[in-house]
Amino acid sequence: MRKRAGVSFYIFLSLFIFVIMFPFLWVFLTSIKPPIEIFAGFNWFTTNPTLQSYISAIDTRPLFLYMWNSIAVSSLTTVIAISVASLAAYAVTRLPIKFKGTILGIVLAAAMFPQIAIISPIFNLIQSLGLRNSYMGLVIPYITISLPLAIWILATFFKKIPFELEESAKLDGATPFQTFRKIIFPLAAPGVFTTAILVFIAAWNEYLFALTINSDDNWRTVPVGLSMYQSQYTIPWGDITAATVLVTIPIVVVVLLFQRRIVAGLTSGSVKE
């Protein structure tokens, strides 16, 4: 039902985008106001923009350290999840094994598990391994979130590659593992990359495990670190908005660069093509 886009449509669209982007816009406008103006009224634009809040945000808390921790934890999680998941997804979609339905069922069930149901045993496990306040202390629980997600999305991508390729590889004398490594995996690379982005974002955003396991300020990740800016008595809105802008920039860059891939990954699970 391809309709033409008229003037009223573009008005609606602009309004929609404005509403969606308004919180970011306002937070950005606040972050460049001198702190005194933040509490003084609701002017949209300040006449003397300043970076004061940014300097204070970086000074009061180790914001760049939080970002580095997040990058380290999310990258490690992504690498481990993708390597394990691509093997499993390949076997489930393209090799003649039994119990495929059961295996995917377990994967789906694992994706649905509420994190709160496993947090206390995981906490005990990490504690007894001596991994609290370390990167691995978060990477291990993050596997529970990222592995099912990765298998689920990768399975869709692997399925789309034509099966004739394997037949001809077999005729050429390739072993099944060679077929996977040299033919299917490179062909699925765009799908693998998409999955990696989604896994990375999921790990980047995780809050509950990060809050309980890495309680030392030097090991905090971005979401937890940012939520610690509010103190009991005063709320430094200037610092908070500046820090929010700083941690949102990398996400905006990733989204702008990879938006097509992200959408392809998000819709792969829910839409039949």
Added chain:
Amino acid sequence: MGDKKKGFQLSETQLGYLMVLPALILIAAITLWPVAQSFWNSMFDYRLNDPTRNQTTLSYQIDLETYANNYFYIDRDLEAIENEAAGTELEETVAQLRQEIETYHDQLVTLPEIEEQYEIVDEMVMNFEPVNDRDLRYGSLEKDFAEGYISLLEDGQDELLDAIGDHDEEMESALSAGAASLTSLDRSLIRPNFIGLQNYGKYLTDARMWSAMWNTVFFTVVSVFFELTIGLAVALIINRAFIGRGAVRAAVLIPWAIPTAVSAMMWNYLYDGQSGVVAHYFEQLGIISDASVLLSTGSGAMFSIILADVWKTMPYMALLLLAGLQTIPESLYEAAEVDGANRIQRFINVTLPMLKSAILVALLFRTLDAFRVFDLIYVLTGGGPANSTESISVYAYQVLFAQSNFGEGSVLSVIVFLAVALISIIFIKLIGSDLFEGKTGK
């Protein structure tokens, strides 16, 4: 995977099982096993901050460090009472008590499984060294022996405390010192803390649990409803060719991509009673009576949470539904038009049935996500004011980590798990085998 180089070849099927194995092991180890442990823990009186209950145990145990430390004082304290009470009936009772404790003690330290362990621990205690190795510190005891020893110590305490009333001050302090060391010794004998379903009984009748459950259900139903209906409306409207698709896609993805905790902090600012612009405009528009009600009243806070969630997730929902809409063949609409169907009929008879599985899958994942909501509420309101926005996950977190009560907290974890399982089963029944279609291959 260097198998092939050694000339050893796996068949396709063997390779297949080998390839799924690591994933299944990981899922079993860090998802299934912990859930089983949560079930197990929920049946114990298990508190991290109480040394006599900081592990789950079905048998009697002894904390040798505490035992060795306190046994040292027992003799001295009981002898002091005997000297004080020389020639009375009490002297005899206490002497007998001391004798019996000594018998039990001698029996204990010569138990084959304890003997060596006790010597090491006793040595360390004498040198004021802490015993950090759990295996060394704790030993297990036979039920009969442990119960006998415990009842002896408890009866001894009662006798000493009963005797306090009819004696002078000096006697009194000697007696209470003796009773106190008996109590300390008694505390080193750890009872099994298995309590069956008692924790469940407590929480199933707990008003705060039911109010958290109601908050969670209310939040889930209302926010998912608005996300779906607004998302569907937006998807229908933007399902056409227009300039600037990339900009719309980016605008829609950014709220979805930022961490929930970060968006909760942003909304916390926008809702603030003094500096919050959203609260300010809502007040100006007459939607709320005063800018402060958004976060300081129960219904205001619930509304704020739902609005923040709809803002973050509705665009994502619209995106999923739009992708579904675009797979509907144009010819179906043309055929419907030829048959004389109007726009509403076309929506009901073509769009909705074709979109059904996309909607159900999106609903399933959104409902589960909403039901386990934690970070949005924890950061935005902390569950307040007065627990009026506390979700079941937030409550579970408070019991587990603020109160360090892993036994009772696990009950709440298990309740969340069971509720999520129930929701999943209902949805999967509705969706049917469509969920796995296009994934299992040949």
